[in-house]
Amino acid sequence: MDTPYELSPQQHDAVTALDGPHRYKHFIGRIAHTEVVYGLRTEEGWVSACDDDGAEGLPVWPHPAYALECATGEWAGAAPAGIDVYDFADDWLGAMGERGMNAIVFPTAGMNGVVVDPAQLAADLEEELTQY
Structure with missing residues (x-):
């Protein structure tokens, strides 16, 4: 998938x-x-x-640049991949809930993400x- 929007270094x-709750809100909106x-x-x-x-x-994450920044350590070599938001909402989140798996929304390079029930x-x- 193409990059959804331009992300300047200043915006990044x-x-x-931002703190976790504000990154979560940004994630949902984006x-x-x-x-x-x-x-x-x-x-x-x-x-x-x-x-x-x-x-x-x-x-x-809401943008591949944020995801790529976290592709270190045990995730080294991983690449950002897009998921259609409607597939994510309709299929992925339900399956995650059934598996007892949470979403870790917008972790930073320091692995500070917001853990959210699907x-x-x-x-x-x-x-x-x-x-929208």
């Missing part, structure tokens, strides 16, 4: 510096507007992470999509 730095959400993929599939309790989560993310996204 300003958004990355993916609703561009209709694309990004994850990281390797040849084996989508990358995931576990929290301190061992719960699995899928990291997602049902909550689906509700927030649905509400935002009604505005």
Whole structure:
């Protein structure tokens, strides 16, 4: 998928510096507007992470540049890949909920992401999509 919008270094730095709740709000607005959400993929599939309790989560971003910035360490070699926002909302989030998997929204290079229950993310996204 093509890059959904131009992201200047200043915009990148300003958004990355936001606290978790503001990055989450930015994420919801951007993916609703561009209709694309990004994850990281390797040849084996989508990358995931576990929290301190061992719960699995899928990291997602509103722009491939943010995802690429996190493709280090155990995710080195992973590449950003786009997911249609409607497929994500209709199929992915439900499947994640069934598996007991959370969404890790907009982690930064320091791996500071917002852990969100897929049902909550689906509700927030649905509400935002009604505005478009």
